[in-house]
Amino acid sequence: MSRLSRHSRHTKILALSAALLLSAGAATGTAAASVGGGHGNSGHGNREAAALTGTAKLYRSAGDDITFSFDAHLAAKDNDDPLKATGTFRFSHYANGEGGWAKAKVDCLVTGGKVAVVSGVITDTDLEGVEGHRVGITVHDTGRIDRLGYSWAATEDMGPKDLPKCVGSAPFEKVRKGTGDFAVVPWQPTVF
Structure with missing residues (x-):
């Protein structure tokens, strides 16, 4: 050749x-x-702009029963305003037969990659003096053993009633193996 x-x-x-x-x-x-x-102002088609869903129990060596559940969503039409997020989240903590639970109405949701920060105002609870308080939670959806953090981590109670929206702590807690099914839909804002 x-x-x-x-x-x-x-x-x-x-x-x-x-x-x-x-x-x-x-x-x-x-x-x-x-x-x-698309990434334009017309929204994301059928895809919601951001979401955090799922339930998990936290790991505690003492055996405390701590559960967090999320059903938080940001509609495609509200892509550029995370303060229009909707939904609820719940959490409970019981140890030695004592504890309590709370339910919050979502007022902000921001996600990035596999991390979500959601905040909401407590609307229903059996905990004294916390109804009306805003709380924030951060979730890291690792796909294996998820992680979680909460705004009241460094306080003795639920923290300040006037906590800003979408404020949580680093996800320092580990989810108990086999219980986490958190799912994060990453936000893709068009304003940047």
């Missing part, structure tokens, strides 16, 4: 490979756009 025909054959193979890669890239981009929607 002459040098010229080998070069020509090599060029044809490269051209065909490039065409296949471009076709695959265009198909992938189209599929991603239809699943994830």
